[in-house]
Structure formats: C-alpha cells, structure tokens
Amino acid sequence: MSAHAFPPSPNLALDELVNHRRRAGQPLIHLGFGESQLPVPDFLADRLHAGAARNRYGQIGGEIDCREAAAGYFTRRGLRTHADQVVMAPGSKPVLLALMAALPGAVVLPRPCWVTYEPQARLFAREVVGVPVPPQCGGVPDPDRLVPALRAARRAGLRPRSIVLTLPDNPTGTHAPAAVVRRLAEIADDWDLLVISDEIYRDIVHPPGDAITSPAEFIPDRTVVTSGLSKSLALGGWRIGFARFPDTVDGLALQSRVIGLASEIWSSLAGPMQEVARYALSEPPELRRHLAASTRLHGAVAGAVHEVMTGAGASSRPPTGGFYVYPDFAPIRGRLAKMGIRDSATLERHLLDRVGVAVLGGHHFGDDPSALRFRAATSMLYGESDEERWLALESTDPVALPHIERLLDTLSDAFHTLTGYSTRSPVVALR
Amino acid sequence: MSAHAFPPSPNLALDELVNHRRRAGQPLIHLGFGESQLPVPDFLADRLHAGAARNRYGQIGGEIDCREAAAGYFTRRGLRTHADQVVMAPGSKPVLLALMAALPGAVVLPRPCWVTYEPQARLFAREVVGVPVPPQCGGVPDPDRLVPALRAARRAGLRPRSIVLTLPDNPTGTHAPAAVVRRLAEIADDWDLLVISDEIYRDIVHPPGDAITSPAEFIPDRTVVTSGLSKSLALGGWRIGFARFPDTVDGLALQSRVIGLASEIWSSLAGPMQEVARYALSEPPELRRHLAASTRLHGAVAGAVHEVMTGAGASSRPPTGGFYVYPDFAPIRGRLAKMGIRDSATLERHLLDRVGVAVLGGHHFGDDPSALRFRAATSMLYGESDEERWLALESTDPVALPHIERLLDTLSDAFHTLTGYSTRSPVVALR
Structure with a gap:
C-alpha cells in the first residue's frame, strides 16, 4: 500500500x-x-483538571508515577511488572504503530482482525500473513492452521517474526480460551515469533468474573502486551494507551527502539492524561x-x-x-x-x-x-x-x-x- | 536509517x-x-476541565468548532482560511510525520534544522537534501545555494518534491526576512516544490510587534502551514498541534491523505485538548x-x-x-x-x-x-x-x-x- x-x-x-x-x-x-x-464520571474529570499542571514534555515513555501505576495494573493481573517495562502513549494505536515499525520481518494476523493492524504494517512495508480464526473464538489464528501458514509463508520467501493476538477480540466480541492461547504460545516459541497481545478489551469480559488468559502468562519473554483506557473507561477521545515489554535484554532493547520511534512520532502522552492514567491504573474502589x-x-x-x-x-x-x-x-x-x-x-x-x-x-x-x-x-x-x-x-x-x-x-x-x-x-x- | x-x-x-x-x-x-x-494559567486549566466531556473519538481531523477557531487564527494573520482546510493533531510532530509519509520524492531541509525532520523522513525512506542556511537567518535554505543544490540532487537521481521552512527557527532563534521568504517561494514555484512551513514559533517574535512572513502569503496553493500551542503557551506536555492545507484540489487531496494516515497513527487529538485549542485559538483578551x-x-x-x-x-x-x-x-x-x-x-x-x-x-x-x-x-x-x-x-x-x-x-x-x-x-x- x-x-x-x-x-x-x-x-x-x-x-x-x-x-x-x-x-x-x-x-x-x-x-x-x-x-x-x-x-x-466526575472522578475522572477531576483528575484531568488536577493534571493540568503537567505541561512539561517529560519522559518519552511516561513519568515514573504513571508507569508505576501501569506496572501495578499488570502485576495485579498475574504479570509481575516493574515501571521500567512500561511505555505510555496517546492511545494504544501509536504504540502498535511503533511496534510495527520496530519489528523486522512479516507479521501474522488473525483473519478477521482489527482494521488498523494491516495498514500500520503496510506503512512500513511489512508483509502480512493472515490466518483464519478458529470456529470457537476470534482474535487468534486457528492453531491448527497456523503452522501450515507459517511453513507456506517461509516457502514464499517471507520471514514471519511476529504475531498479533487480540484478547478479547475486536471484531468478534470473543476471547480465546486458555487452552488455545497455550497452543499459540507454544507455536510462537517454536517459530521464534514475538507476540503482540492487544488486550485493550481485557477488563470487559462476559460473564462478569471471567478473565482472559494472556500469552504473557506462558511466554513472558516474547510477549508485548498493549492496552489503554479507551474501551474499559469509555475514554476513546482522551487517547490514553500503554504497553508492557518483556523484562529481558531483548525485550528492553525492543522497548528502547519503540521509545526512539515515540520520540519522533508523539513525544509523550499528554501530561494531564498521565495524571488520569496514574489514577485509573491504580484502580481505586469508585x-x-x-x-x-x-x-x-x-x-x-x-x-x-x-x-x-x-x-x-x-x-x-x-x-x-x-x-x-x-x-x-x-x-x-x-x-x-x-x-x-x-x-x-x-x-x-x-x-x-x-x-x-x-x-x-x-x-x-x-x-x-x-x-x-x-x-x-x-x-x-x-x-x-x-x-x-x-x-x-x-x-x-x-x-x-x-x-x-x-x-x-x-x-x-x-x-x-x-x-x-x-x-x-x-x-x-x-x- | x-x-x-x-x-x-x-x-x-x-x-x-x-x-x-x-x-x-x-x-x-x-x-x-x-x-x-x-x-x-487557570484559564487554560479550566478549559481542560470543561473539555472532559469530550470523550468521543470524534472526527479524525478535529471537531468543527475547534477547526473553526484554528481557521480564525490563520485568517487574523492574513491567511484567509476555512475550517475544512484544518487538521488538528496531538502536537505538530505527528502531523509533520504524516506529511513526510504522504509526500512523494525527496525533501529539502535547511541545515541546521530541527532534530526531528530528518528522522521522520528517513522512517519512510524519503531522501533528504540539506542546504545550509544564509548568514543572516536560520530556518530556511540559503536562496543562493538552493537552486544549485536542487540541480545537483536531480543529477544524483533524486526528485525533490517538498521543502521545509521553520519560521521562526529552531535552532537558530531567528526568522527569515520577507525578502528571503519571497525568493524561496519563487524557487519553490519554479521547481514545483510543496512548502511545509513550520510556524510553531510564529507568535514568539522579537522585538514585540514584529511578525514573520509566511510563504503562504506568496504561494498559498503550495504551502502547508503547521503549528501548535506547545511553544507560545508553554503547553508542550499537552500535545496540541494543527495544520493548514491549501484550499485547492491538490491541497485538499494531500489533506485527505494526511487524514487517512492520521486515522492509523493517532485517531484524533484528545477531546479535552480540542476544547483548549478551540478556546486558545479564538484568542480572548486574557x-x-x-x-x-x-x-x-x-x-x-x-x-x-x-x-x-x-x-x-x-x-x-x-x-x-x-x-x-x-x-x-x-x-x-x-x-x-x-x-x-x-x-x-x-x-x-x-x-x-x-x-x-x-x-x-x-x-x-x-x-x-x-x-x-x-x-x-x-x-x-x-x-x-x-x-x-x-x-x-x-x-x-x-x-x-x-x-x-x-x-x-x-x-x-x-x-x-x-x-x-x-x-x-x-x-x-x-x-
């Protein structure tokens, strides 16, 4: 394109x-x-107002208090995280864009999947390998079809290096069961794929009390999780996103490339929005x-x-x-x-x-x-x-x-x- | 790169x-x-708070009231503008990025110039032609050296199609006199170059009462003006930028490509920031x-x-x-x-x-x-x-x-x- x-x-x-x-x-x-x-709600509007004094550019990846809150958010969900693994961004969209720019090789996408992954990949001349989703859920390539698709891609001269999962999924409104995610994690490991797990709908699951299983639980060293407040808190127009990188040499090197790109694309998440994120990701009772x-x-x-x-x-x-x-x-x-x-x-x-x-x-x-x-x-x-x-x-x-x-x-x-x-x-x- | x-x-x-x-x-x-x-100042913090209810994604290029205020801002500066020529963005940086992605050919930059133009161009594999600034001012290629540089670039197989000016300039803290801008406009016209006029420092000129001359005054049909509130209002950390496109078929086609890219890069400027921009760009007395x-x-x-x-x-x-x-x-x-x-x-x-x-x-x-x-x-x-x-x-x-x-x-x-x-x-x- x-x-x-x-x-x-x-x-x-x-x-x-x-x-x-x-x-x-x-x-x-x-x-x-x-x-x-x-x-x-007023408690979010009030935080925005309180964040008005944050008019400095600040750190590219977000201020420490905001990244610490994001680390706590992940840690409470079973993914132990420290603030240095986090990058804040004006929406998860630009952080996904920076990942597409930073990662080499072809990217594997579920079909159907969110409208933006493929155009972002094409913008940096990345090849896309689409794999249909399984009958029972969307957001992930069918594990039964993924390995044949990877083999075919290699035969066609492509080098698949990453795969995107959406948990829960847009557009299908479903999330892959743990067993499916585990199989995908094994394949990603076998094929040396970095997993981008788009979990922006993570906190919206039905029935209440259910939870998604993140690939980061199985293969933390090769999973980047992206998320944001647009969906769970209905703040799409406030543009607040974040990502969690693996706590490994390779993971932090990838994060550093993303931060380099961020410095030329968006500078930093707006300061008042960082105050909102700091508050929201600490998840007070209200x-x-x-x-x-x-x-x-x-x-x-x-x-x-x-x-x-x-x-x-x-x-x-x-x-x-x-x-x-x-x-x-x-x-x-x-x-x-x-x-x-x-x-x-x-x-x-x-x-x-x-x-x-x-x-x-x-x-x-x-x-x-x-x-x-x-x-x-x-x-x-x-x-x-x-x-x-x-x-x-x-x-x-x-x-x-x-x-x-x-x-x-x-x-x-x-x-x-x-x-x-x-x-x-x-x-x-x-x- | x-x-x-x-x-x-x-x-x-x-x-x-x-x-x-x-x-x-x-x-x-x-x-x-x-x-x-x-x-x-409190009057800006209060606008931010008032904008909290703007939590919808809204139009990619910005809501009409915000774009109308930006149009008024330009019109008061001698560039008659209507709202449809405007694109709002989370800083002028992403809009410059989208321009680099949307424009074909090589880009001419003054040397020295702002640190981000060249990395943005390289990200989309655009060639860069650097031309030293004249002795009396920065932010523009020396008109005496520009034509030879364009000829040399063509001989080297490049196709220069755009040129960036910074008025006033970062890093030199100066702005080009009207006569220099006029000469550059003539060369841009002769060589069919689109001019990106980065005017983010436009409202900070010394001595007070002085004003820059924009290339858009001479060649409105081939000038895109970018700006933002980061510098004049010390709101770098709020990330508010905007651009003005030529009111021509080609200009609006370029704007439409930028909006397409915006939809995959940043979605929209955060709603509360649009309320701030709407207010600030209407320039009330305080x-x-x-x-x-x-x-x-x-x-x-x-x-x-x-x-x-x-x-x-x-x-x-x-x-x-x-x-x-x-x-x-x-x-x-x-x-x-x-x-x-x-x-x-x-x-x-x-x-x-x-x-x-x-x-x-x-x-x-x-x-x-x-x-x-x-x-x-x-x-x-x-x-x-x-x-x-x-x-x-x-x-x-x-x-x-x-x-x-x-x-x-x-x-x-x-x-x-x-x-x-x-x-x-x-x-x-x-x-």
Whole structure:
C-alpha cells in the first residue's frame, strides 16, 4: 500500500458518514463504530483538571508515577511488572504503530482482525500473513492452521517474526480460551515469533468474573502486551494507551527502539492524561465499581444483539468480551442473494441504505469478502443523552429500560424484515 | 536509517540525561531542551476541565468548532482560511510525520534544522537534501545555494518534491526576512516544490510587534502551514498541534491523505485538548495578555544569553524569534582546540562535563559537525519554581530579577572561564 493514497480507517470513516447522514435527517441505528458511548464520571474529570499542571514534555515513555501505576495494573493481573517495562502513549494505536515499525520481518494476523493492524504494517512495508480464526473464538489464528501458514509463508520467501493476538477480540466480541492461547504460545516459541497481545478489551469480559488468559502468562519473554483506557473507561477521545515489554535484554532493547520511534512520532502522552492514567491504573474502589457497571451493561446489550442476530437467522459466536457481535448470515445466503446481497460489501451497503443499520462488513477486517459477515458494535445503543446512558449504567437490567428496549425492538424488526426468518419477536426472547 | 535501530530524539534524550544527573546531585544549567518552562494559567486549566466531556473519538481531523477557531487564527494573520482546510493533531510532530509519509520524492531541509525532520523522513525512506542556511537567518535554505543544490540532487537521481521552512527557527532563534521568504517561494514555484512551513514559533517574535512572513502569503496553493500551542503557551506536555492545507484540489487531496494516515497513527487529538485549542485559538483578551508577557520574557532572556555568548567570544545572530541562541565559537577556535575541543560534539561534551552547561551541539541539527556551534535553549532559565516563573512572566525587566540575574551571572562566569575571552562581566552589559 502506498502512503500516497492512504484511505482513512473504515471504522472512523463510517462513523463520520453516519454522523453526516444523521445530521441530514436520515434515521440510522449506528452499530458501526467501536466506541463505548458512556459519559465521563466526575472522578475522572477531576483528575484531568488536577493534571493540568503537567505541561512539561517529560519522559518519552511516561513519568515514573504513571508507569508505576501501569506496572501495578499488570502485576495485579498475574504479570509481575516493574515501571521500567512500561511505555505510555496517546492511545494504544501509536504504540502498535511503533511496534510495527520496530519489528523486522512479516507479521501474522488473525483473519478477521482489527482494521488498523494491516495498514500500520503496510506503512512500513511489512508483509502480512493472515490466518483464519478458529470456529470457537476470534482474535487468534486457528492453531491448527497456523503452522501450515507459517511453513507456506517461509516457502514464499517471507520471514514471519511476529504475531498479533487480540484478547478479547475486536471484531468478534470473543476471547480465546486458555487452552488455545497455550497452543499459540507454544507455536510462537517454536517459530521464534514475538507476540503482540492487544488486550485493550481485557477488563470487559462476559460473564462478569471471567478473565482472559494472556500469552504473557506462558511466554513472558516474547510477549508485548498493549492496552489503554479507551474501551474499559469509555475514554476513546482522551487517547490514553500503554504497553508492557518483556523484562529481558531483548525485550528492553525492543522497548528502547519503540521509545526512539515515540520520540519522533508523539513525544509523550499528554501530561494531564498521565495524571488520569496514574489514577485509573491504580484502580481505586469508585473506579472498580464504575468498571463493573460498564462491563455488566456491555455484556447485557451484546447478549441482546446476539439474540437479535441469531433470531434473524445468523450463526454467531456468543459474545464473551468487548462490545461486539460478529454474525454470519451464511445460513440464509439463498434468501439474501435474491435481494442482491452476495458478499459482505453488498450486505453492509444494503443494511445502511435499505435497513437503516450501520455496520462494518467483514471484508474491512480482512475476512473472506464473499462471506456474509459483519461486525455489530453494540456499545452505541445505550442512549441518546448522558441521562439515558447513566440510567443504562446504573440499571441491573439495562435491556429492559424503555429507551434500550425500543432500539432493540427496532433493530429486531429491521432484521426480521430483511431476512423474513423469525416469526416471533426476538425481543421477547431477550429477557 | 533502519527503524530497527532508532535512537531517541537527541532533544528529548538530553533532557532525560540532565534530569538524571540533577537527581544525582550534579548542578547543571540546562540550555539543552526546547521547552518553554512557564506555568499553566487557570484559564487554560479550566478549559481542560470543561473539555472532559469530550470523550468521543470524534472526527479524525478535529471537531468543527475547534477547526473553526484554528481557521480564525490563520485568517487574523492574513491567511484567509476555512475550517475544512484544518487538521488538528496531538502536537505538530505527528502531523509533520504524516506529511513526510504522504509526500512523494525527496525533501529539502535547511541545515541546521530541527532534530526531528530528518528522522521522520528517513522512517519512510524519503531522501533528504540539506542546504545550509544564509548568514543572516536560520530556518530556511540559503536562496543562493538552493537552486544549485536542487540541480545537483536531480543529477544524483533524486526528485525533490517538498521543502521545509521553520519560521521562526529552531535552532537558530531567528526568522527569515520577507525578502528571503519571497525568493524561496519563487524557487519553490519554479521547481514545483510543496512548502511545509513550520510556524510553531510564529507568535514568539522579537522585538514585540514584529511578525514573520509566511510563504503562504506568496504561494498559498503550495504551502502547508503547521503549528501548535506547545511553544507560545508553554503547553508542550499537552500535545496540541494543527495544520493548514491549501484550499485547492491538490491541497485538499494531500489533506485527505494526511487524514487517512492520521486515522492509523493517532485517531484524533484528545477531546479535552480540542476544547483548549478551540478556546486558545479564538484568542480572548486574557490569552493575548498572557502571550504578550511570555513573548516579552522569551525575548529578554534570549537577548541576555546572546550577550553572554558574544561576550565570551562567539559570533551569533541576534535572536528574533523563539527562545534560542545559536552561537558559533569559530572566532576562538584556536583557544578551544588547546582544550581538546575541535567540533560541536566535543564542545557539547566539554560544556556538559566540565562547565556544567547542557546544550545540543550543531551536529544534532544536521549542521557541519566540525563547526563549533550549539543551540542554547533559553526558556529553561525562568526559575526553579512556579512562583519564580510567575514573577518572571509579570516583570517588565525579567533579567534584573535576582533569580534570573544569578543564573545569567553563573552562565557568564562559566563561559568566561571556558574561553577566557571577556574581561568585563557580561551581565553588566545585559541591561
């Protein structure tokens, strides 16, 4: 891909299109953007204000108090970490970019995967090896297909040196079970691959109390973990990310290259955001309560949308993390074909123009374009106002709230009309 | 340059080294880092707090109210601008990076120039053509040498397609007169070069009331202007930058490529920072007063350091913008050679280890490494505490304040000891 003709990320571009159409008066249900639309609690706004005095550039990788808080965050999750292993960044996106620039060789990506990994790799002329995800979960290459893919890549003259996992996953809204992660870790070890484990959805798992298994638990010396506050705390627009590097000579050498790149790309995470990160990553009780409420809401609505999709005839993995559902309309391919829907691009277009639902087709995520899959981001359904969103956050049964139930009904009707599949109202089945 | 061995920006790296040595107890006068060390006024901190609710990713290039304020900022400076020409970014650094990625061909840089242009260009395998600055000012290639350099570059198989100007300049602390900018604009037009005019120091010119001339006044169709709030408002650690693209088909196509890259590199400028930018770029009276006071302080201290350097035997262009002095110790090369000082690297090292003064040698800016030049950033001399810095900001004669006078005396004595050149106390000459 030439940087001279670099299209915007489809995720962000669709969001702009939807906002444009809505301003023009077109009613749309927006399931197209991976943004947690929840309001900012006062305790975070107050930290931002308190951080105003941090107007110095400071250390490239973040100030020590902020990196110590990030180290504590990882340590409490079973990955003993010291502050020197941490790099703070304005979002996990730039730190992933710097990793793509710093790592040699080809990179292995799951298919489907987040829209940005591949363009970032291409920007630095890195070859990409895509490997389909297994039937039971997304975010990881199918271990049964990974070794053959690596062999084929080598035969084709590529040198795979790194692999990206997303735990939990965007776009599939699932996370790989420990046994799958362990097998992938073994393969990474055998093939001398560095693992980039994108764990930005780590704190959003369903059902509550469940947890992901990080490859860093099996192969800490070859795993870089990236994360951020955009998803768990609904702070996408505040741009706070961080990464944990292996505590080894090679790991810290990689970190040093990333810091070198950071100094030419972003200088440092904004000081006030470091104060927010220092506070949030130390996880005081009010923050943990807020996170638990958010996660419960994400899980309830993702579950409801999953029922809408399966009720309309799709097959779909049950959501186990993040705020996404990734249905596959293969079971009613014949019926959709009569409407001119033959692939994920025509499905996406039909849903936007005819059904009034914005989603991102699977092809944007590197999935087989002929498959009838899309990603539904379910985190845009919590309300039109902060008042409605606070209500949703505080409810123990958010899908029963009138403003959410209404949206889900509309969504259900829309898909029912599209597929003619379900005879009952799927919303009845939701609760 | 391979991204696999990417050293940190020398500017940021030296700042970390100085802070490390100071914590270890070594007294140092820090002239090594281009940071305006002034405190944050309450009216900016309050805007940050007010911006907390902006937690959405929003538009890649910035929200409309923020871009409109930036358009007003340019329009008031004689460059009629509408919001659609503007891109907001987390600092001007990432937007310059995206420009380097988006532009084809080789890039022409002044020598010396800011440390980051060349590494950014190299990251995308862009060739660099360095052209020395003229005797009277920095930040621009000498117009008399530019055309021969362009011819030589073409003969060598390069295709120069863009040129970077810095107005006012880092590292020389000067800005090119209108006549020089006009000549450069003509050459850019003749040679079909896109001009990147880095005007991040635009609002810091000496004497007060003076103003730079932007190439966009002569060749608006081929000039991209970049800027930010890091320098004028001492908000380096808040990471707020922006760019203005030509209002032409080609200009907006370039902007669209930059936005595409932005979507994969930084997503958007943090929402609360957009609220700060919206406010600051609308330039209310209290902000203009603060800016005027800051600029007066920068000019006074840069002038005093300039006198220290010339008093110690250096030649140096009088500072006319920013907060830098760029002395050349060629006049006393013989004396310095006896101390083992033969080039800018040994001069920088000697000053750091023996004299207790941290500066960045000219070689870091792409200057002739055998020259005895360095950049002294004078914005680090305003005080050790916010109280001292507020005093400096509010004083009509800041170099007469005891805490600043003391530092200037120490600096003067240090250089006197080094060069043995001056017999009078340069500080007497300061006022």
